Amino acid sequence: MGRLLSSPKVLLIGAAALALIIAGLAGGALGGAFGGGFIGAPIAHIQLAAEPITASPQIADIPFFGDFRITNTMVAAWSAIVVLAVISWLGTRRLKEVPGRLQGALEAVMEVFLNACETVAGPERGRRFFPLVMTIFLFVVAANWMGILPGFGTIGRFESAEEVIHHAEEKAEKDGEHADLDNVKLAVFDGDGFLAVQPFGSVNEEITGAEYEEMEEGARPRAGLLVPFFRSANTDINMTLGLALVAMVMVHYWGVSVLGLFTHVGKYFNFREGPIMLFVGLLEGLSEIARVISFTFRLFGNIFAGEVLLIVMAFLVPLVGIVPFLGLELFVGLVQAFIFAMLTLVFAATATIHHDSEGH
Amino acid sequence: MIEGNIEVIKTIAAGLAIGLGALGPGLGIGLLAAKAMESLGRNPEAARPIQLNMIIAIAFTEAIAIYALVVAVIIIFLG
Secondary structure, X not given: OHHHHHOHHHHHHHHHHHHHHHHHHHHOHHHHOOOOOOOXXXXXXXXXXXXXXXXXXXXEEEOOOEEEOOEHHHHHHHHHHHHHHHHHHHHHOOOOOOOOHHHHHHHHHHHHHHHHHHHHHOHHHHHHHHHHHHHHHHHHHHHHHHOOXXXXXXXXXXXXXXXXXXXXXXXXXXXXXXXXXXXXXXXXOEOOOOOOEOOOOOOOOEEEHHHHHHOOOOOOOOEEEEEEOOOOHHHXXXXXXXXXXXXXXXXXXHHHHHHOHHHHHHOOOOOOOHHHHHHHHHHHHHHHHHHHHHHHHHHHHHHHHHHHHHHHHHHHOOOOOOHHHHHHHHHHHHHHHHHHHHHHHHHHHHHOOOOHHHOO | OOHHHHHHHHHHXXXXXXXXXXXXXXXXXXXXXXXXXXXXXXXXXHHHHHHHHHHHHHHHHXXXXXXXXXXXXXXXXXX
């Protein structure tokens, strides 16, 4: 310890870290409450639904579907797919008996899951379930980890105050209400034309839609909202619902193909073993639907809550507050991907077991 | 009177939903981890299967907290 403290390098790093922590505490919204706040910006706009990346729809008025818009979570999902494809291409382009670093890493990941599949479901069925389990894990973990890269949620389209107010009024009109512009929050941006930035120390520069409307035409500030180009793919409930449906449909497909249609469906509509077993079967059928819902919301809830946590910490204590939570998000992203894959495997294994041999 | 304070009530409701909803899963995850640690101490060789099953069981427990979170989010954003 004494030797560590006497080393000038360690002292310098320690002093820099201390300075960053003090600057973060004083410069964020936490310090802003006591007259500081020279670094932070207003809290980012938190929205449940994914936002479209362009102002106008890509394909307008498709019958029965309405407008098709490319949303920021779609962009993130496709970039995760591209990243995975490039990594697999690089890793498998020159397969060698003694693997190099990338091939070795890919083989290690695959082996963990192949072993898990074979221990849970047996060698034959395990190999059958493996592709889906592995794909789900790789996609979810890639999407989750890419979602905390810098640029996600911070770079995007500038939606002007007029647009935001127009949207709020449109939505209120659809619900048959009057738009409440006091609840429409807008951030004040710097810069003009193409570029708009939230400057350092603009913690309190936030106005409501009503205030904006009251201002004179010439005196209005450049207010609006940031619509990010990228947003973590699993913060969109459509994404996680899609994954959950694919997983559960495949589980039942395997159930039917291994046991046969009548045995598999007979597990849920059991008319042969009396009314109690019929009721138990129906409950099991209900729990299959509950599994889809819990798959969906487990992944969505964890990743969305993580994003909100990061936004709030970056708002309260900029520069340093976010760092421990980035580590936490790395861990949560990995664990959630692992759980999604493992539960798919376990459900598939239980759906393909013969009822008589279950032994209970 | 309630008409004017709907935002306040929403905020309280969302706070209560996630606060009370996190109580049970918190206890549950604590119990799970305690038992896993106990069995790890008894049988350190079984670390891998214990870890795997613990994580899967925690996922089921945690899902309940996530339901509460979703309800809170719905109250705030869509309610």
